[in-house]
Amino acid sequence: MDFWNRYRAFIWENIPLESPMNSLDYWRDYLFRVMMLYLIPLSIVALIPSFFVSYLGGHLTLILFDFFAIACIGVIGFTKFLSISAKKVLLILITNALALVLMLELGSFGPGLMYLVASGVFISLLFSSKRSWLGVFSGVLVCILVGLELNYSFLYPENGEKIEWVGWLAISINVLFINGVIALVVPILFEKMQQSILARQKIEELLLGKQDDLNTLIQELEIKNSNLSQLIKGVSEDLQEPLRNILSFLGQLKRRFGQDMDPKAQLYIDFAMDGGRKMREIILGLLDLAQIGRNPEEYESFELSEVVEKVMFLQKKKIQISNARIEVDSPLPKIKTSKTYLIQALNELVSNALKFQNPEVSPKIWISCEDIGCSWKFSVSDNGLGFDCKASLDPFVVFSRLHPERETEGFGIGLALVKKISENLRGSVWAESVPGEGSVFFLKIPKAA
Incomplete structure (x- = not known):
């Protein structure tokens, strides 16, 4: 194998490709180089039986020509002083000369006809479409020379083979017909290849241009997202301090002077403090939203039951107050993903x-996980109020509220947080719901390698 690699490198060095990359001439030159890579050792192997048979038959001219042909092939493969175009021409001349000598030495029905057809194939494969008909012309020339020799015996007066002109004309026409078909079909094939190459180049150039535009847009989007996240974080942090002061002073005002205030004044203070607490929840929600994706996800393997237990612990107070029943599919699988993000997403759902929840029925929530091949699909379903999927706003948009009449419930941040988490995990989230019958929220994330 090491010898073959060195041999191939040597042939590659002596037959360099001169045409532009991905052009049709480039692939013709490449084909010629591959042909010579295998032709040289095969010619040497074929020389042994050819020499033996020619010696037994007394064909000394054929023996000398075989050595001459091998020498020419060696010049093509082992030297650099000829261009690749000149080497192609030399190969065609050798093939035609070999066809002529074989037919003169071994008879018109010998292997010479095969080499004559091979010459037409080589010309069609290695030269441009305009030169593919040279295979027919060279075949005509060889057939004329052989026909003259067969009938008039200029070189081989003792050759007993005689053939009528009509017979040899029939043979020649069949050979030339094959070469003509090759000269016609192969250029069409190459033209289609050229069209395919040009189309591929245009597509690659278009894709590269689009890729550059896409990369630029991605960079701009990343910068804008980063700036937006920093802005949200900065504004949120700046708002928290004065908000804490407002809530603190309102609390002190109520404790110190509450007994001296009339009920309406106390009610106003309660409204202000309630609004301040809601503002604080919104600020903290926006901070959580801004933090998603700022740090790379840490994937780890864990039991999904651990995540569910953590979520139920975080929602323990609400579960007890509402007397809700939580049902979980069992056994839950062991998965690999970002544990922190998954806890955050399921907790929000x-x-x-x-x-x-629907005030007319006892709240019930089902949590499940399904293996769907390359992804995990989580679902959190309930028997709550539900909503009209077609008539309602997108529940995963920030500040989108499906039940605006319930003023005390939610700020439209939780589901937006779930969507952003799914996007960072290269997954998706969607909902199915029927008004008055409950909702099902789905979270699909790909399996980590």
């Missing part, structure tokens, strides 16, 4: 189900 369960919290959303507890918020919008």
